Amino acid sequence: MVKLIASDMDGTLLSPNLSVSEYNKEAILEAQKQGIEFLVATGRDHTEARPPLEEVGLDCVLITGNGAQAIDKDGEILFTHSIEKVKVKQILSILDSHQLYYELMTTDGVYSSSQPKRLESFTNLIASHVPHITYKMAIAMASAHLTMLKVTFVEDYAEVIEHEKIEILKIITFNEAGQKVLMPIADELRQLDELYITSSYPNNIEINHYQARKGFAVKEVAELKGISMAEVMAIGDNHNDMSMLEVAGVSFAMGNAEPEVKTTAKYLTDTNAENGVGKAIYRVIEENL
Known part of the structure; x- marks a missing residue:
């Protein structure tokens, strides 16, 4: 059973107009209601990542800079991997x-x-x-x-x-x-x-x-929460998402994902214009993936 969902932002969680759709928001809230942790793993800086989440009232752990840093809900830094x-x-x-x-x-x-x-x-x-x-x-x-x-x-x-x-x-x-x-x-x-x-x-x-990649970061956060990678779902659309799709027990590629990403993921969902994240979350819940 999935206990942690890690989602990319651009091209994935966010619609083409760079916002979180109502459908995606409701799916995330339903997952959280059922005790499933949700986090965002993005290439963005945390100041760029928070606004679209705050607009719809979502609060979660942020993995930013492709895994260079992780920040909890209270703004506390969990870890940092910077370049010399x-x-x-x-x-x-x-x-x-x-x-x-x-x-x-x-x-x-x-x-x-x-x-x-x-x-x-x-x-x-x-x-x-x-x-x-x-x-x-x-x-x-x-x-x-x-x-x-x-x-x-x-x-x-x-x-x-x-x-x-x-x-x-x-x-x-x-x-x-x-x-x-x-x-x-x-x-x-x-x-x-x-x-x-x-x-x-x-x-x-x-x-x-070299340690700042989404796969490493998601694993590090999961370990802090006592969750195994077999219980992690990851979803993304581009090359910087592949490392977390490779290590997650359940992985989804967006319908608008790059061909290599679709090959890497175990499952395929709809595009970011068609609420692909929300549909993947509901599928995980309904099918108990």
């Missing part, structure tokens, strides 16, 4: 050599070096994933969404990296040409060792400490 500062400088040197825009996810929130670039990257992401939306509408939607998020803009990342109280949890870089440009750079970064490099969308790569 020396390695951060090496990573940024490589990204700069390819003239890529990137952001730093830290223990002090998200840092960006360019507000226009951040808006452009998020607009392109929305435009490519929301059906029948115009680019102008995507810009408006991205602008409204980004104003709700805590982001610090700096001219030089050096001051962030050198700050003794700030740890770097994840580095995310974007390119609109997609993986044909990013994959060779990812391979170059892997030569640095002790890094975990994955992707949450076709236009990005995400760089973490």
Whole structure:
């Protein structure tokens, strides 16, 4: 029997308009009513992850930065896996050599070096994933969404990296040409060792400490709660979800998931536009998976 459900956010729990549907919310509440723990495992920073959950009154453990950090319902940090500062400088040197825009996810929130670039990257992401939306509408939607998020803009990342109280949890870089440009750079970064490099969308790569992956983090949280991985359900849509789909006793891929993700998961549910998370949860409850 499932005792813990771990769900990705973007492309999974969230609908294309980046909100939690009423159907998904009710399914989660029903699971919690039956004593099943629910957590979110996302590539987002906790300041970016909480708003859509708070909008519908959901309170749960958050695994953020692809597993770089876990935070309980009371805001207490359960664990952190940050990238060493020396390695951060090496990573940024490589990204700069390819003239890529990137952001730093830290223990002090998200840092960006360019507000226009951040808006452009998020607009392109929305435009490519929301059906029948115009680019102008995507810009408006991205602008409204980004104003709700805590982001610090700096001219030089050096001051962030050198700050003794700030740890770097994840580095995310974007390119609109997609993986044909990013994959060779990812391979170059892997030569640095002790890094975990994955992707949450076709236009990005995400760089973490090698222990910062969703599968490890879900297992760590489950162990803290005395739950075995056979009693864990995981659901996701993209490559950064695969590590938790591989270790969970019950795993679902979204209908909109990448082909490799569908191959990894044991079960398939509907898309994020069709309440796939809620339907998977009800199936788990009804069929006692």
